[in-house]
Amino acid sequence: MATLDQIDLNSLTIFAAVVEAGSFTAAADRLDVAKAKISVQINRLEHQLGLSLFTRTTRQMALTDAGRHLHEQCQPLLSGLRDALTQVGSQQDELTGLLRISASVSHASLAIAPAVAEFSRLHPQLSMDLRTGDRISDLVADGIDLSFRMGWLRDSSQRAIKLGEFQQYIVAAPSYLKKHGTPKLPEDLRAHQWIALSLLPTPLTWKISDANGNVHSLHMKSRMQVDSPTALLTLLQHGAGISAMEEMSSAAAIKAGKLQRLLPDYELPRGGVYAVLPPGRHIPVKVRAFIDFYKSFIKTD
Template sequence: MDRLTEMEAFATVVDQGGFTDAARKMGISKSAVSKHVSALEARLGARLLNRTTRRVSPTDIGLAYYDRARRVLNDAGEADNLVASMQSAPSGILRIAVPTDFGAAHVSPLLGEFLERYPDVSVNMVLKNRYVELISEGFDLAIRMGDMDDSSLRARKICETTQRLIASPAYLAEHGRPARIDDLNDHRLLYYSHNAATSVWRITAPSGEVRQVRSATWFSVNDGQSLLNAAINGLGIAYLPSFLFARAMKNGLVQDVIPDLPRDVQAMHAVYPSGRYTQPKVRALIDYLVEKFSNRNVSGW
């Protein structure tokens, strides 16, 4: 007989308190339940149930076996549900957190086709310029730029962008063009930051060394478009991803401040909670974004 069926018969007898109710629960005959339990006891060489004319109860050995058997049966049920879930069509509300500028410029234009492709999915996209706590804040997925340091999350790269030092021609004409990273200390710097006191840039030098630039902040704001506007208006030098400044640079509103510096490449990742499996709606959106961004230049230059 099948070992899992024997376990199920025994555990159901314990759950239901007798063979008659167990048979009704399993949808088989009482004699079939009895045969499964007897075969299990014979295979194990131990009596698992105390049988009387009035009641059935597990022996001490039977109670210990029941605890482990019930866990095995629950895991088997979860495995069946997992396969069914992974094969099911994506559906339900998909709540995602995306950086404001990247979401507006590159994610929003793609969602219409995604929703047409998966009509049973609805998307709630929240534009936030901070790292959200996915589980506690109820998000299924977030898009983040840079290295992934949180080992509790799973991540998949969807595209890359680059970061450059940019400033307006008017600013550079008035204050001069820095020739090297150290010269930035003598300039007005525009920071993206929630806390101006801890503003810092990490810039790759021609030697490959990653240098940290930290100085008094002339202007600080937690919005990329506002930083770009400040740079265009001649307030100082900003360090921004190219998907933000590409059009302004093409139109001559800003320039690459130190062209000889290597391009700092930043990956954009889709991150989601780790677990035994990925929900179909989450997997569908990640696959879709990877597909679309493989043919899309988010750097813009």
């Protein structure tokens, strides 16, 4: 087995890229090098270590136990080394490199994009890549440094930092209420056309609390569902039914009179705003800097 001074650090960097990208081809695209170079470096590293790091078939590639252990130990160290190198010779507050951020379409439009614009002005040497989508992305496979999610995290093993909470409102368009009537009690919602947001863990089951803390458990009936909060907002504004929306996305429509908040004396469960990080012990400097900036940004916005 090779000693530490015989191991090419570049081989470890390429190894980490293959693991994170999921294949030699994807790693080559990410690093902008030939696939053949990736294969040569991995073969050389395996020869130096005297270990197989991947099992390869014609259809897929997977880490061996040795490969998995090596990645778990090396990835945080490589991230720390990259951060240290990018900061050498730079001003104390200067950030460089590329920061990839993901968020839902509505959250990105309303809050993340303005923050990215301001953060980019403060750090002109840093490149920003904002990716939007209402489906939860695979942070490692997609090369995402930081993801913002709203609601409830289904996977308790995720590394997440809670940034705040948001309220949910029950809303409908005035045109819908004029035709179908306005619910006065939580139980009245069962008789209305509920639009289900399929991204939620339980889109048809809701718990609504009154001012005394009493909880009303309701199971809605729905013949319409949608997988996007942005599309849900449009359906509601066109009088398609009643649903629950988080306050940030519905505030402008309520203020403009396009939607009306219902049952204001009752409260739905509050959701969380989270910064979700890829696996690993180390948080890169650029990621920590944006999280800290965004905390201040949403407080002063």
